[in-house]
Amino acid sequence: MSKQKFTLGIVGARGHTGTELIRLVAAHPGLELAFVSSRELDGQRVADHGDAYAGELRYESLDAAAVAGKGADVVILALPNGKSAPFVQALDEARPDTLIVDLSADYRFDPGWYYGLPEITRGDYAGQRRIANPGCYATAMQLAIWPMLEVLAGPPQCFGVSGYSGAGTTPSDKNNTELLRDNLMPYSLVDHLHEREVSARLGVPVEFMPHVAPHFRGITVTVNLWLTEAVAPDWVRARYVQRYAGEPLVRVVEQAPWVSRIAGRHHVEVGGFALAPGGKRLVVVATEDNLLKGAATQAMQNVNIALGFAELTSIPADKENSDG
Ligand SMILES: NC(=O)c1ccc[n+]([C@@H]2O[C@H](COP(=O)([O-])OP(=O)(O)OC[C@H]3O[C@@H](n4cnc5c(N)ncnc54)[C@H](OP(=O)(O)O)[C@@H]3O)[C@@H](O)[C@H]2O)c1
Known part of the structure; x- marks a missing residue:
C-alpha cells in the first residue's frame, strides 16, 4: 500500500451496524474516518456517543451529492433497505473508483456487484469496487x-x-x-x-x-x-x-x-x-x-480484502477454528 491511510465514510452511522462500523474503523491502522452521516445526530460529536472513537469528528446530515462530494476512498452504506440507490448513483457519477460496501439487501442480487461472504466467495473477488454485504x-x-x-x-x-x-x-x-x-x-x-x-x-x-x-x-x-x-x-x-x-x-x-x-x-x-x-x-x-459477523465485521473483512490489507485487520479474532 502506497498511501498512509485510506479515508472511509459511513452513511447511516447512527444505526446499530453503523455504530459497530465506527468501532472497527477507528481501530484500523490503515483507515481514517472521513465522515459519518446521520440526520438525527447532525452536529453532535461522535466521541459523545460511545468510547470507540476519540477524535473530533461530528455526525453530519449528508445527502447523496454531499456524500459523493466528500471524496472518500471508501463509502460504507448502512442504510435501511431500499435507500442506497441515490448514494450509489451519485458516487457512480462523481467518483466511480470509490469502493462502496452496501450493508442493505439492495444489491445482493445484482450480478454487477461482488457478494462478499469471504469464507465462501473470497476466491471470486477480482477487484470489484461495488460490494454487497450479505444478510x-x-x-x-x-x-x-x-x-x-x-x-x-x-x-x-x-x-x-x-x-x-x-x-x-x-x-x-x-x-x-x-x-x-x-x-x-x-x-x-x-x-x-x-x-x-x-x-x-x-x-x-x-x-x-x-x-x-x-x-x-x-x-x-x-x-x-x-x-x-x-x-x-x-x-x-x-x-x-x-x-x-x-x-x-x-x-x-x-x-x-x-x-x-x-x-x-x-x-x-x-x-x-x-x-x-x-x-x-x-x-x-x-x-x-x-451486528458483527452478520454485518460490520463482514464489511470490515470485505474492505480489507478490497484494499489489500490482511483480512482480519482491526477485527479481534483470537479464536481457533475448532474446540477440539
Ligand atoms: N441490524 C442487523 O442485524 C443487520 C445485519 C445485517 C445487515 N443489516 C442491514 O444493514 C442496514 C443497516 O441496518 P441497521 O440495523 O444498522 O439499521 P438502523 O439501526 O435502523 O440504522 C439505519 C441508519 O440509516 C439512517 N437512515 C435511515 N433512513 C435514512 C434515509 N432515508 N436516508 C438517510 N439515512 C437514513 C439512520 O440515521 P438517521 O435517521 O439519523 O439519518 C441510521 O443511521 C440495513 O439495510 C439492514 O438490513 C442489518
Whole structure:
C-alpha cells in the first residue's frame, strides 16, 4: 500500500451496524474516518456517543451529492433497505473508483456487484469496487449448509431466532421491547428476503422461518438437512472442520452453540451435528452476532480484502477454528 491511510465514510452511522462500523474503523491502522452521516445526530460529536472513537469528528446530515462530494476512498452504506440507490448513483457519477460496501439487501442480487461472504466467495473477488454485504441470517445459514451442499436430498429447513437489534432502530413490532417481553415473534414465514438470498447463492431452495426474541443481539439458526446418503457423526464433523480449517471467523464446535455466548464476538459458531437414526437426517446449529459477523465485521473483512490489507485487520479474532 502506497498511501498512509485510506479515508472511509459511513452513511447511516447512527444505526446499530453503523455504530459497530465506527468501532472497527477507528481501530484500523490503515483507515481514517472521513465522515459519518446521520440526520438525527447532525452536529453532535461522535466521541459523545460511545468510547470507540476519540477524535473530533461530528455526525453530519449528508445527502447523496454531499456524500459523493466528500471524496472518500471508501463509502460504507448502512442504510435501511431500499435507500442506497441515490448514494450509489451519485458516487457512480462523481467518483466511480470509490469502493462502496452496501450493508442493505439492495444489491445482493445484482450480478454487477461482488457478494462478499469471504469464507465462501473470497476466491471470486477480482477487484470489484461495488460490494454487497450479505444478510445476517443469510451468512449463518450459508455457513451452516455449505459443507453439506453436495449431499443434500432436499431443501434445508432453517428455524431462525434473532435478537431485536436485527430489526434496526426504526420503531416496529420487531424491536418493540414491550411486545417482545416473554415473547417469540414469528414473521415472514415464507419468502423472506434471506430465504431468497441463500437459495440464490447456494443454488438450492432453502426454507427459512424467522423469529424475533427479547434479547438484543445474536442469532441462532437451527438447520434441518435431509441427505442423499447415510453418514456417520465423525464424517460430518470432519467435513465441517476441514471446510473451515484456517478460518478464524468460523468456529466448528461440538455442542449446539448458544446465542448468549456469541454476543459481542466476531465469529460464527457451527455445531450440534445431531444425526437422526439411519444417518440421513442431520441437524446443525449456527450462532452469530448479527451486528458483527452478520454485518460490520463482514464489511470490515470485505474492505480489507478490497484494499489489500490482511483480512482480519482491526477485527479481534483470537479464536481457533475448532474446540477440539
Ligand atoms: N441490524 C442487523 O442485524 C443487520 C445485519 C445485517 C445487515 N443489516 C442491514 O444493514 C442496514 C443497516 O441496518 P441497521 O440495523 O444498522 O439499521 P438502523 O439501526 O435502523 O440504522 C439505519 C441508519 O440509516 C439512517 N437512515 C435511515 N433512513 C435514512 C434515509 N432515508 N436516508 C438517510 N439515512 C437514513 C439512520 O440515521 P438517521 O435517521 O439519523 O439519518 C441510521 O443511521 C440495513 O439495510 C439492514 O438490513 C442489518
